[in-house]
Amino acid sequence: MTIKIKKPIVGYEVVKEEKDKTPSEPQKFSAQENNIVQMHEKLERPEMLLGSTYKIKTPLSEHAVYLTINDIVLNPGSEHEIRRPFEIFINSKNMDHFQWVVALTRVISAVFRKGGDSTFLVEELKAVFDPQGGYFKKGGTYMPSLVAEMGFAIETHMKMIGMIPESNLDEHQRQLIETKRAEYEAQNKTATPAGETQFPASASLCKKCSTKAVIMMDGCLTCLNCGDSKCS
Numbered sequence: 001m002t003i004k005i006k007k008p009i010v011g012y013e014v015v016k017e018e019k020d021k022t023p024s025e026p027q028k029f030s031a032q033e034n035n036i037v038q039m040h041e042k043l044e045r046p047e048m049l050l051g052s053t054y055k056i057k058t059p060l061s062e063h064a065v066y067l068t069i070n071d072i073v074l075n076p077g078s079e080h081e082i083r084r085p086f087e088i089f090i091n092s093k094n095m096d097h098f099q100w101v102v103a104l105t106r107v108i109s110a111v112f113r114k115g116g117d118s119t120f121l122v123e124e125l126k127a128v129f130d131p132q133g134g135y136f137k138k139g140g141t142y143m144p145s146l147v148a149e150m151g152f153a154i155e156t157h158m159k160m161i162g163m164i165p166e167s168n169l170d171e172h173q174r175q176l177i178e179t180k181r182a183e184y185e186a187q188n189k190t191a192t193p194a195g196e197t198q199f200p201a202s203a204s205l206c207k208k209c210s211t212k213a214v215i216m217m218d219g220c221l222t223c224l225n226c227g228d229s230k231c232s
Contacts, residue, residue, distance in 0.1 A: 037074045039084045039115035046072065049086055052160070054153040058146055059135050063093040067150055069157050083161040085112045090150070104147075108154075119164055125151025140199050140212035140225075173227040180217050181224050199224055 037043070049070035056065040072086040087109040090101050111118050130145035143149045158164040184200065199213040206214045206223040213225040220231035 036080050039072075039074065039113075041110075041113045041115065043072070043113070043115075045086065050083070052157055054156070056146070056149050056153060058143070058149065060130075060146060061092070061094045061096075065090060065092045065094075065146065065150075067153050069154065071161060084163070085118070085154075085157065085161070087112060088154075104150075119158060122151050122155040122158065122164070125154065127151075136212065140203070142205055142210040142212065144210075176222075176229075177224055177227050180215070180222050184215055184217060184224075 049072055051068055051070040053066055053068045056067060058065070068089045068091070069085050070087045070089075071083045073081065073083050075081045088105050090105050092101075108121060111121060126144075126148045128145050128147040128151070134142055134144040134148070136142055137149075143152070155164060159166055199211070200215055202215070203212050203224070204214045204221075205212050206225060206228060208228040209223065209226040211223070211225040214221050214223045214228075216222075220229060222229045222231075
């Protein structure tokens, strides 16, 4: 259809066809959801924080290292309540490495307060190797350095507060490990004391869980700690 324009054009606008003239209802949010507090660096430190202290005893020093992580509780009493690490302290009678210990605590605390996903710190710390060699903890877990063991302690804490999911073995893996352990003990006429997690002295180091728990069973290398097997 042709339209004749008799007056000068002084302005224009684009008109879109309305598919639905019924106005949509505005999205409703409760006051509680609008006031959800997230972790960020401008969040003020409360007067009291919840803390957990982890003792780290290594053969590298006669004095133990105590690692304390303080957590802040966000949105307490609501369905959005979460617990997040806020600061970290490291203390020991051994003051040989005081400078790098203070630097490490300040950097890690700054990352915690920044907010977001801070779980990457675990893998970064666990990947630090001592040029003089690592050591084995009680139970056969290999620690490449003292810093790496601090990473394991932070990982344990993050699992406790729900930041890192628990990597528990499923029922099939547990049954496989128990079966392999029972077969090995029957063949070698040994037994594991009740309530203890010990692995054979001849076991080799597992590359997956860094625990000296890999044995040869039926021509297959199997870890009695994490269930990793070369035949599966």
